[in-house]
Amino acid sequence: MEKILNQSPSNKQPFFKADQVGSLLRSDRIKTARSQKAAGTLSAEQLRAIENEEITRIVQKQKELGLQAVTDGEFRRAYWHFDFLEHLDGVQGYTPESGIQFKQAQSIAHAVKVVGKLGFSDHPMLKDYKFLHEIAGQHAAKMTIPSPSMLHFRGEIDRNVYPDENEYFHDLAAAYKKALHAFYDAGCRYLQLDDTSWAYFCSEEQREQIRARGYDPAQLSELYARTINEAVSDRPADMKVTMHICRGNFRSTWIASGGYEPVAETLFGSLNIDGFFLEYDNERSGGFEPLRFVQRPDLHIVLGLITSKFGELEQADEVKRRIDEATRYVPLEQLALSPQCGFASTEEGNLLTEEQQWAKLEHVVKIAKEVWG
Numbered sequence: 001m002e003k004i005l006n007q008s009p010s011n012k013q014p015f016f017k018a019d020q021v022g023s024l025l026r027s028d029r030i031k032t033a034r035s036q037k038a039a040g041t042l043s044a045e046q047l048r049a050i051e052n053e054e055i056t057r058i059v060q061k062q063k064e065l066g067l068q069a070v071t072d073g074e075f076r077r078a079y080w081h082f083d084f085l086e087h088l089d090g091v092q093g094y095t096p097e098s099g100i101q102f103k104q105a106q107s108i109a110h111a112v113k114v115v116g117k118l119g120f121s122d123h124p125m126l127k128d129y130k131f132l133h134e135i136a137g138q139h140a141a142k143m144t145i146p147s148p149s150m151l152h153f154r155g156e157i158d159r160n161v162y163p164d165e166n167e168y169f170h171d172l173a174a175a176y177k178k179a180l181h182a183f184y185d186a187g188c189r190y191l192q193l194d195d196t197s198w199a200y201f202c203s204e205e206q207r208e209q210i211r212a213r214g215y216d217p218a219q220l221s222e223l224y225a226r227t228i229n230e231a232v233s234d235r236p237a238d239m240k241v242t243m244h245i246c247r248g249n250f251r252s253t254w255i256a257s258g259g260y261e262p263v264a265e266t267l268f269g270s271l272n273i274d275g276f277f278l279e280y281d282n283e284r285s286g287g288f289e290p291l292r293f294v295q296r297p298d299l300h301i302v303l304g305l306i307t308s309k310f311g312e313l314e315q316a317d318e319v320k321r322r323i324d325e326a327t328r329y330v331p332l333e334q335l336a337l338s339p340q341c342g343f344a345s346t347e348e349g350n351l352l353t354e355e356q357q358w359a360k361l362e363h364v365v366k367i368a369k370e371v372w373g
Contacts, residue, residue: 015240015274015275015300015336016067016068016069016140016336017336017337017368017369017371017372018066018067018068018336018337018338018364018365018367018368018369019067019069019277019302019336019337019338019364020062020067020069020071020142020338020339020342020361020364021144021192021194021244021277021304021308021338021339021340021341021342022071022073022074022080022142022144022192022194022244022342023071023073023074023077023080023144023342023343023344023345024058024071024073024074024075024342024343024344024357025073025343025344025349025350025352025353025354025357026073026075026344026347026349027054027057027058027075027354029050029054030050030051030054030075031347033046033047033050033051034047034347048076051075051076052131054075055072055073055075055076055131055132055135056135058072058073058075059071059072059132059135059136059139061358062139062361063137063139065358065361065362065365066362066365066369067139067361067365068139068140069139069140069141069142069190070132070136070139070140070141070142071132071141071142071143071144072128072131072132073344074144074342074344076128077347078110078346078347079110079345079346079347080144080146080194080342080345080346081146081150081154081194082110082111082112082154083125084123084125084145084146085112085146085150085151085154085155086112087123087124087125088118088119088120088123088151088175089116089117089118089119089120089121089175090114090115090116090117090118090119090161090171091112091113091114091115091116091118091151091155092112092113092115093110093111093112094110094111094112094113095110095111096110096111111154111155111156112151112154112155112156113155113156113157113158114151114155114156114157114158114161114162114168115158115161116161117161117171118151118168118171118172118174118175119171119174119175119178120175120176120178120179120182121178123179123182125143125145126182126183126186129141129143129183129186129187129188130186130187133186133187133188140189140190141187141190142190142191142192143183143188143190143191143192144191144192144194144244144342145179145191145192145193145194146193146194146195147193147194147195147197147224147228147243148172148173148175148176148193148224148227148228148231149195149197149198149224149227149228150194150195150196150197151172152168152169152172152224153196153197153200153224169223169226169227170230172227172231173227173228173230173231176231176232177230177231177232177233177234180231180232180235180239180241181235181236184235184236184239188239189238189239189240190239190240190242191239191240191241191242192241192242192243192244192277193228193241193242193243193244193273194243194244194246195243195244195245195246196245196246196247197221197224198221198224198245198260198263198267199245199246199247199279201217201220201221201262201263202259202260202261202262202263202286217262221263222266225266225267225270225271228243228271228272228273229270229271229272232272232273233272240274240275241273241274242273242274242275242276242277242300242302243271243273243275243276243277244276244277244341245260245267245276245277245278245279246279246341246345247279247285247341259285259286259287259289260278260285260286260290260291261286261289261290264290264291264292264293265293267293268290268291268293268294268295268296268299269293269295274298274299274300275299275300275301275302276299276300276301276302277302277304277338278301278302278303278304278340279304279340279341280303280304280305280340281304281305281306281307281308281309281339281340282307285340288325288326288328288329289329291326291329291330292329294329294330294334297331297334299334300334300336301326301330301334301335301336302335302336302337302338303322303323303326303335303336303337303338304338304339304340304341305319305322305323305337305340306319306337306338306339306340306360306363306364307339307340307360308339308340308341308342308343308350308352308357308360309340309341309350309351309352310350310351310352311352311353311356311357311359311360313359313360313363314363316363316366316367316370319337319367320367320370320371323335323337323371332371332372336368336372337364337367337368337371338364339360339361339364343357343360
């Protein structure tokens with residue numbers, strides 16, 4: 001396969017051996033406040049004040065656990081992707097007939113559609129990031145946004161606006177390019193793109209659904225890769241951009257299964273980003289063999305060996321054994337450890353307690369210290 005880009009940018013920002021994907025369980029106080037806001041008994045200003053206090057609390061907790069990169073837990077969002085996408089220029093949210101179907105569960109109905117020319121300006125999440133950056137202090141303030149692929153993969157497009165799909169992807173990449181620079185100007189040096197499409201390309205069941213939509217999975221994955229590469233092509237050298245590959249995460253259930261083999265060469269050999277957060281918490285994820293396509297010595301691989309779906313702690317020795325197994329394909333110094341996903345990709349959250357969530361993250365930090373020192 002011809003590589004889309006052969007060189008990676010110089011990036012001086014450090015990587016962290018103990019890391020996290022981003023979302024955290026919404027606190028009861030946040031859930032109550034959001035309900036009150038929806039009912040009209042709490043103002044937007046009052047809700048934001050409560051969010052600020054709760055985000056400050058969880059950022060402090062992350063610091064106490066020993067994490068070097070902190071997030072706002074996505075506490076201001078209902079969804080990991082729609083809240084960002086529907087505030088792009090030319091995109092609006094709407095309520096479809098049904099939500100996204102997971103194994104044994106369906107999400108609350110919400111979707112996005114492209115109704116005008118795409119762009120990025122005055123996005124509310126810039127303000128959200130600035131608050132996180134301010135309270136992060138000496139810690140890295142990590143921002144998470146959906147990958148550009150997700151607007152096409154999960155959104156509808158008005159063909160009167162974009163009769164030419166090439167123009168659509170050009171404008172999408174340009175909008176994200178502006179987004180990356182806007183977050184950089186706000187102080188962001190660690191940005192993560194969250195993407196479920198690549199895991200779907202690994203699932204034969206999901207590949208059939210892609211074909212049913214009129215796309216060839218191989219061609220679509222190449223198109224997504226080119227769009228991502230264009231979006232990140234001129235980011236500043238000291239801005240670290242990673243990607244989380246997700247198989248679905250709603251109320252501790254999932255959508256896709258299958259190892260990374262079908263997309264590994266494109267992901268690890270062609271995407272011009274700095275690292276990947278990979279789900280490896282169960283047999284649905286396959287083995288480490290696809291990591292043989294990791295040839296760049298500066299490509300960071302974060303192994304998601306700790307599940308965020310359930311509260312029981314993994315055996316530390318088993319996690320270390322699997323890290324050692326991964327070193328058959330990637331040197332230990334290029335590896336790191338994290339949960340396989342966030343704890344609350346939607347505001348409903350996974351089926352574990354906040355105490356179990358913190359124990360999981362503490363488990364990650366402790367194992368990472370024992371493995372990497």
